[in-house]
Amino acid sequence: MNGNAFTVKAHATVNATGPLSDSVRQLATPGLKKRMRPSKGAHILLPLDLFPTEDALLIPKTEDGRVLFAVPWGGRLLVGTTDEEVSPDAELVVTAEDVDYLLRHLNQYVARPITPDEIVSGFAGARPLVGSNGSGDTKKLARDDVIEVDPASGLISIMGGKWTTHRAMAEDTIHTVQQVLGLLQTESKTRNHILHGGEGFTDDCWKRLCREHPISEGTAYHLVAKFGTASLEVLEPTIDTPDLLQTILPRGRAIRAEVVYAVRYEMAATIEDVLARRLGMQFYSWSDSLEAASIVGALMQNELLWSDTSTSDAITTYIEKIYHLIEMAGLSRERHASSRSEESAAH
Numbered sequence: 001m002n003g004n005a006f007t008v009k010a011h012a013t014v015n016a017t018g019p020l021s022d023s024v025r026q027l028a029t030p031g032l033k034k035r036m037r038p039s040k041g042a043h044i045l046l047p048l049d050l051f052p053t054e055d056a057l058l059i060p061k062t063e064d065g066r067v068l069f070a071v072p073w074g075g076r077l078l079v080g081t082t083d084e085e086v087s088p089d090a091e092l093v094v095t096a097e098d099v100d101y102l103l104r105h106l107n108q109y110v111a112r113p114i115t116p117d118e119i120v121s122g123f124a125g126a127r128p129l130v131g132s133n134g135s136g137d138t139k140k141l142a143r144d145d146v147i148e149v150d151p152a153s154g155l156i157s158i159m160g161g162k163w164t165t166h167r168a169m170a171e172d173t174i175h176t177v178q179q180v181l182g183l184l185q186t187e188s189k190t191r192n193h194i195l196h197g198g199e200g201f202t203d204d205c206w207k208r209l210c211r212e213h214p215i216s217e218g219t220a221y222h223l224v225a226k227f228g229t230a231s232l233e234v235l236e237p238t239i240d241t242p243d244l245l246q247t248i249l250p251r252g253r254a255i256r257a258e259v260v261y262a263v264r265y266e267m268a269a270t271i272e273d274v275l276a277r278r279l280g281m282q283f284y285s286w287s288d289s290l291e292a293a294s295i296v297g298a299l300m301q302n303e304l305l306w307s308d309t310s311t312s313d314a315i316t317t318y319i320e321k322i323y324h325l326i327e328m329a330g331l332s333r334e335r336h337a338s339s340r341s342e343e344s345a346a347h
């Protein structure tokens with residue numbers, strides 16, 4: 001992150017960089033033919049009471065042949081998606097055109113038309129699709145994964161795939177590494193490997209948290225739903241620092257100890273790492289994450305020993321980024337800045 005370069009020695013190198021796979025393949029062997037056809041997907045989030053159901057809605061064919069869905073997710077209604085080929089270095093944000101497309105289709109199926117003003121947040125990303133001949137529509141490309149061993153450099157690239165196939169992708173990749181290194185192919189452990197926080201999990205393990213820590217049942221449920229039995233590790237620093245039991249926002253569920261845990265054990269290095277990719281608050285509400293930025297910044301300062309200047313720079317950078325996302329989606333910065341106090345939902 002600080003731009004320093006250093007050398008790492010390894011017997012085998014795996015390139016698992018998703019939509020950016022070609023950039024690393026071409027670093028290893030300049031001139032290699034590109035294989036990725038990244039496709040942008042944009043999603044918006046709406047208050048769940050606009051579509052009060054526990055069911056998901058799937059529109060199998062929109063006017064241009066895409067699939068559109070509206071799914072209750074994390075207390076919100078998640079509406080997606082678009083499918084548009086992008087260059088690997090394109091800025092991935094929800095645009096005003098994406099908002100128009102998604103609402104135009106959704107509004108054909110809801111009793112009252114939903115307006116852009118009701119959007120609470122959104123996100124976009126690039127799907128790592130692998131193209132066979134570099135032409136044709138990305139929405140017709142299969143979501144299969146491909147493993148390539150580059151004969152010139154020895155680089156092993158795992159490309160394509162889905163979240164839903166990640167364990168199979170990892171298993172195949174490790175088999176390839178074993179082959180390349182001439183190792184005996186041992187049976188993969190992934191099928192029965194219990195993920196962190198799954199050890200000793202029972203439906204009532206939240207009760208132990210309530211017994212051992214001064215927390216409400218609601219907080220215990222929230223932590224267990226997210227961290228499983230690793231919740232005890234999340235709560236560990238609160239024994240010496242009880243302030244970390246406070247929620248980040250007065251009306252929210254996430255507690256301050258989760259920020260400390262994200263920094264210490266989940267490699268969070270920026271405010272966006274915490275609010276978007278560890279807590280998910282940025283997906284729940286842009287307004288909430290604007291409000292939480294300074295609290296998260298102060299907690300990270302304490303953990304990472306940032307100077308006051310670095311901390312205020314980190315907070316400003318994050319807030320500007322959220323405003324940029326709001327503006328790119330054609331929405332009003334002022335509305336999101338002021339809607340914080342109107343929200344009563346518990347995140």
Ligand SMILES: Cc1cc2nc3c(=O)[nH]c(=O)nc-3n(C[C@H](O)[C@H](O)[C@H](O)COP(=O)(O)OP(=O)(O)OC[C@H]3O[C@@H](n4cnc5c(N)ncnc54)[C@H](O)[C@@H]3O)c2cc1C
Pocket residue numbers: 016017018019020024040041042081124125126127128158160161162163164165
């Ligand atoms: C909008 C959207 C919706 C999706 N919906 C679904 C879905 O509903 N179901 C589903 O199963 N899948 C879905 N996917 C697909 C899923 O997100 C991907 O298949 C999955 O994330 C691929 O995992 P990966 O680890 O290969 O790549 P990624 O998750 O992209 O991870 C690659 C990592 O490499 C890092 N990186 C890149 N370049 C470098 C570099 N030079 N040096 C170091 N690090 C680097 C990146 O920062 C990133 O962290 C969706 C994708 C998008 C974009």
